[in-house]
Amino acid sequence: MTQSAAPLMSEFEADAVVAAAETVADDVVLLTLRPADQAHLPAWTPGAHLDLILGDGSGEVVRQYSLCGSPATRDSYQVAVLRTPDSRGGSEAVHRLAEGDRLRIRGPRNHFPLVSSPRYVFVAGGIGITPMIPMIEEADAAGADWVLHYGGRSSDSMAFRELLTKYGDRVHLVPQDQTGLLDLEAVLGTPAPQTLVYCCGPEPLLRAVEERCHAWPSNSLHLERFTPKERADDGDDAAFEVVLQRSGLTIQVPPGTSVFDSMRDAGVSVLGSCLEGICGTCEQTVLEGDVDHRDSVLDEDEQASNECMMVCVSRARGPRLVLDA
Amino acid sequence: MSIPRNAWYPIAASEEVGRAPIARRVLDVPVVLYRTTSGEPVALEDRCAHRPVRLSDGVLEGDLIRSTYTGFTYDPAGRCVSVPTQDHVPYGAAVRCFPVQDDGSFVWVWAGETGLAALRTPPDTALLRDAGWTTFGGSLDTAAGIGLLLDNFCDITHVAQLDQDIAPPALTAGPTPPLEVEVSETTVRFWRRFDASPLAPWNAQVLELPEDAEHEQVEEGEFVGPGYWVDRWTVEVKGHDDRDGQHVFVFSHALTPLSATRTRHIWRVSRNFASSAAADGTLTPLFEAYYARVGEVLEQMQSILDEEGPRPEVAVAADAAVSHVRRIVQRMVADELGG
Numbered sequence: 001m002t003q004s005a006a007p008l009m010s011e012f013e014a015d016a017v018v019a020a021a022e023t024v025a026d027d028v029v030l031l032t033l034r035p036a037d038q039a040h041l042p043a044w045t046p047g048a049h050l051d052l053i054l055g056d057g058s059g060e061v062v063r064q065y066s067l068c069g070s071p072a073t074r075d076s077y078q079v080a081v082l083r084t085p086d087s088r089g090g091s092e093a094v095h096r097l098a099e100g101d102r103l104r105i106r107g108p109r110n111h112f113p114l115v116s117s118p119r120y121v122f123v124a125g126g127i128g129i130t131p132m133i134p135m136i137e138e139a140d141a142a143g144a145d146w147v148l149h150y151g152g153r154s155s156d157s158m159a160f161r162e163l164l165t166k167y168g169d170r171v172h173l174v175p176q177d178q179t180g181l182l183d184l185e186a187v188l189g190t191p192a193p194q195t196l197v198y199c200c201g202p203e204p205l206l207r208a209v210e211e212r213c214h215a216w217p218s219n220s221l222h223l224e225r226f227t228p229k230e231r232a233d234d235g236d237d238a239a240f241e242v243v244l245q246r247s248g249l250t251i252q253v254p255p256g257t258s259v260f261d262s263m264r265d266a267g268v269s270v271l272g273s274c275l276e277g278i279c280g281t282c283e284q285t286v287l288e289g290d291v292d293h294r295d296s297v298l299d300e301d302e303q304a305s306n307e308c309m310m311v312c313v314s315r316a317r318g319p320r321l322v323l324d325a
Numbered sequence: 326m327s328i329p330r331n332a333w334y335p336i337a338a339s340e341e342v343g344r345a346p347i348a349r350r351v352l353d354v355p356v357v358l359y360r361t362t363s364g365e366p367v368a369l370e371d372r373c374a375h376r377p378v379r380l381s382d383g384v385l386e387g388d389l390i391r392s393t394y395t396g397f398t399y400d401p402a403g404r405c406v407s408v409p410t411q412d413h414v415p416y417g418a419a420v421r422c423f424p425v426q427d428d429g430s431f432v433w434v435w436a437g438e439t440g441l442a443a444l445r446t447p448p449d450t451a452l453l454r455d456a457g458w459t460t461f462g463g464s465l466d467t468a469a470g471i472g473l474l475l476d477n478f479c480d481i482t483h484v485a486q487l488d489q490d491i492a493p494p495a496l497t498a499g500p501t502p503p504l505e506v507e508v509s510e511t512t513v514r515f516w517r518r519f520d521a522s523p524l525a526p527w528n529a530q531v532l533e534l535p536e537d538a539e540h541e542q543v544e545e546g547e548f549v550g551p552g553y554w555v556d557r558w559t560v561e562v563k564g565h566d567d568r569d570g571q572h573v574f575v576f577s578h579a580l581t582p583l584s585a586t587r588t589r590h591i592w593r594v595s596r597n598f599a600s601s602a603a604a605d606g607t608l609t610p611l612f613e614a615y616y617a618r619v620g621e622v623l624e625q626m627q628s629i630l631d632e633e634g635p636r637p638e639v640a641v642a643a644d645a646a647v648s649h650v651r652r653i654v655q656r657m658v659a660d661e662l663g664g
């Protein structure tokens with residue numbers, strides 16, 4: 001029999017209609033998105049994020065936002081988006097959306113899953129609250145013991161304040177203009193047994209939480225980045241070889257070209273979205289070889305396990321990698 | 326493969342559950358099912374709190390169920406409400422009550438963390454009740470783990486190896502067209518579009534088309550959750566006047582893990598054409614035989630795994646769907662186990 005062509009991979013993608021666009025805090029808009037041509041959307045779990053694909057005249061803008069509604073709602077997705085002046089135009093375009101507007105959505109995918117635990121400490125900074133909303137709903141429903149420490153510039157800038165009041169004193173709101181910064185020493189200073197720490201927010205907060213959690217058992221900390229982690233430049237990229245086991249191909253990856261691009265050039269369909277190592281879409285299973293991890297998705301333990309890699313940014317330490325692709 | 330507990334499983338067909346208690350099982354837990362006087366389904370652990378007897382051997386008294394051995398009587402929430410030998414019900418006497426939903430096709434139970442049931446919804450089965458579709462089906466217990474059934478549904482190319490009578494000639498007509506795979510966090514869908522090729526004789530017969538006529542055909546499979554799988558086979562008929570259009574078979578598979586190595590498989594075959602009983606008469610024995618044959622092969626696989634243990638498998642490009650489904654299921658299990 002003739003060899004059949006390699007499978008074409010894609011992620012769920014659909015047209016969506018903005019069913020509601022509400023301002024829920026200073027510069028934060030909450031969008032409710034309904035599918036244009038189907039009744040249900042794929043199910044998701046807390047921590048999942050979605051691509052919004054917007055045309056902005058000059059071309060396509062793709063941005064990723066955490067789902068912040070309830071997984072029990074199957075006919076719409078919700079995302080909350082902060083208008084950021086710096087951003088490469090994405091959040092401005094989202095803020096221009098009005099009820100009835102159309103856009104494409106892609107995903108959802110989840111590289112920040114809520115792992116079962118008897119206790120959780122949730123730490124959110126600013127718009128980093130979004131993935132925490134479904135997470136605490138789930139932790140609460142499962143009967144876990146949890147606290148949320150939620151910091152923001154000012155009370156008015158903090159989305160979901162009202163919704164969080166129903167959880168009573170499990171929620172600690174820390175508006176900077178009234179109470180200063182989150183006291184991470186008090187929150188994370190002493191490692192707690194059987195407790196997972198979930199954190200999402202701006203890079204300085206993530207880094208501070210990472211530092212505090214060094215004293216915690218490994219695997220305690222789960223965090224999500226929306227911008228690539230800064231990394232020391234390890235000099236020039238070297239060329240290496242990648243064996244794609246299932247496809248029966250061996251490809252060369254030259255300096256300056258990603259494994260992702262080299263796989264595509266060889267006709268292998270591989271999923272990708274952010275292409276900067278933050279979304280986890282391009283994850284591949286590693287069968288052999290040492291990976292030079294350059295992504296912001298995997299934590300230190302996951303990187304050390306060498307079981308998978310993000311091929312859009314990560315490379316080989318040695319001359320050769322074998323992937324299950 | 327370990328099996329997710331935090332999932333809705335279709336423990337029985339809706340019509341199987343009524344005013345007589347029935348015994349079922351999910352993930353090694355015996356479950357008694359019945360309906361209240363108002364028709365609401367009830368799912369309780371099928372073991373009396375007093376002695377090791379099955380409540381499913383008992384009787385209903387209104388909305389309550391009474392063990393005909395111990396006389397302990399339980400309400401639909403599993404609370405013991407009376408015992409024969411004393412006035413006071415022993416403090417805390419109860420059997421486990423499972424979250425349960427009836428969608429008119431299946432009764433779904435949740436055997437995982439109770440509080441999470443409200444945050445997940447069972448798959449949509451509306452097509453099985455749609456007046457535009459004709460559905461028949463059957464069920465079987467297979468001595469094979471649910472993972473083997475899911476792997477099997479991920480790849481229908483083996484149909485041609487397994488059952489020449491049922492296999493569409495398109496599957497063996499030439500190189501298989503490329504598989505397209507679409508994934509989300511919790512779902513995997515794949516499809517292949519075959520160039521115009523002849524239909525299997527039974528398929529031509531129910532479509533009332535000449536056997537040698539060639540049509541484009543589309544194979545599709547969808548993993549909607551660990552307990553539900555849907556396949557579709559579409560024949561695009563052109564140039565046959567009033568027979569033109571998309572003729573679709575939908576194969577729905579409701580799967581419940583009875584244990585790590587046994588699975589209840591309720592299958593339904595639906596079609597949007599030829600609603601006659603005569604067509605049912607042609608199709609039913611064909612598919613009964615086919616699913617029984619698949620069950621036998623899967624049981625063999627399970628016994629090989631039991632005797633010799635799993636081994637690394639050689640994968641082919643077309644296993645892209647299998648590997649994504651396995652990844653989703655493994656992640657569900659890992660997230661549940663924590664750590």
Ligand code: FES
Nearest residue numbers: 273275280282312
């Ligand atoms: S494509 Fe986003 S991590 Fe590689």
